[in-house]
Amino acid sequence: MNKKTRKTSNFFLRTGTVLTIFMLALILLGMVWTPYDPAAMDGSARLKPPSFEHIMGTDNFGRDLFSRVLEGAGNTFVIALCIVLIGITAGTIIGAISGYAGGAIDEVLMRICDAVTAFPNVMLALVLIAIFGSGDTNVIWVLGILFVPSYAKVVRSEFKKQKSLNYIKSARLMGAGPLRIIFIHIMPNIWSVLFPTLIIGFNNAVLAEASMSFLGIGVSANKPSLGRMLMEAQNFLIGGAPWYAISVGLTIVLLILGFSMLGEGLSQRGRDN
């Protein structure tokens, strides 16, 4: 199979890349420019349906929805990014130690991870937020920590697999120490597996942030975020202004879909190689 046919046949990778780039471009745009001030209220333009003036319509305070969606998506994106970074950093360290050391250390670390995953994520997050209080940083930390086990497990199983391979044996026979083997030899080899996991994890982080905000314990009320906007929109779903929920919901769907397809496409390419 030559490279050309494989590339063109990977529908997920292509569509996912296009969609992701489109969404990222919108988010970047939202960071530097929005058509209206996202917080500016206009009493004369409440709950207006989409028009040329307001392409997604306006909400119950007369704020431009498109501007708010841009800013909200940006906030959600940044928060999800932080969550993923916390999860992947801690997850990689724990997974690497666990998979490389094996034995009792492995057992203890994995049982702790199991204990964390045993509770439904959102419920555990609710409890932790109730204990530590809400606020952006707390939400990020709590969700970040909840994401650690999933990365730790992926990294661990890859480490276990790689550790038994001959090239690692060769490296050990050259006198390479554990740190050198972990960082110089194994890490570059598991990147192709870790990267799709990272992207799928990013999706989950977006969803988790949206659900938390939807439940009213996410980012602070003065900041628009996709989840919070969706919660506000549900009051106007029937009768009043369905475009509110639709425009916000569609943004979430497109964001998630893009990253899902990108992740799926990448792991498909990983399998092909």
Added chain:
Amino acid sequence: MLDVKDLKVEFLSRPGKMAVDGVSFHMDDGEILGLVGESGSGKSVTARALSGLLVKSQVNYQGTITIDGREMLDTDRESIRDLQGTKLAVVFQEPMTALDPVMKIGPQVEEALRVHHPEMSAEEMRTRALEAMKQAELYDVEQLYDKYPHTLSGGMLQRVCIAAAIISEPSLLIADEPTTALDVTTQAHIIALLKRINKEKGTSILFISHNLAVVHALCHKIIVMQKGKIVEHGNVEDVYTNPQHQYTKQLLAAIPRRDKRY
């Protein structure tokens, strides 16, 4: 230079059955010793003990192994690591899997230097790597340096492994069936290469194989193992012309006969 005394290895997963049962032998400087035996005879476990790959949580072992006067078996990981890649180097059976798939050839040849001489400059390492690759009879080494393993053939990869092994000028090279995965012509080339390295650098080679024809072509001395014990030990010619033990006779009888020697 290599002394093995009363080496015993037992796998914890199969207690009571000794994988290596009281093996003792000696290797002189510049000697090529062939270690032969069927699968499960304990030759590979002996090699693993010699290369410091036995894991305490999986095996029981006793006895002593000294390389150039330094104890290998009954010591901590640090001092074993000190020997690996300096005095001791290993070449494996499967060259296709013995190299890191996402690392370029050059840095992999330099591995032993990178581990043991972090102070060495990149330029110097490169020079030595290219030199070692030339000694391993690789050509266009400048281009090879920046290639990835999957672009090379099995024979070339084995030469790369040999280059990586000899870059640190070890006194003992353990070759664990290095030709088994290669086709016959490549085998002959690798054997000739090992012979040349032995002659030019005085590197002692412990050659593990179940192929008696190959051992005959390469080694000075031979050890025949069966069920964890040494059953015959001597000069290659003596053992081949006048085998003492029944098992050796059977092994020799099992060589496909040809008019010309391999």
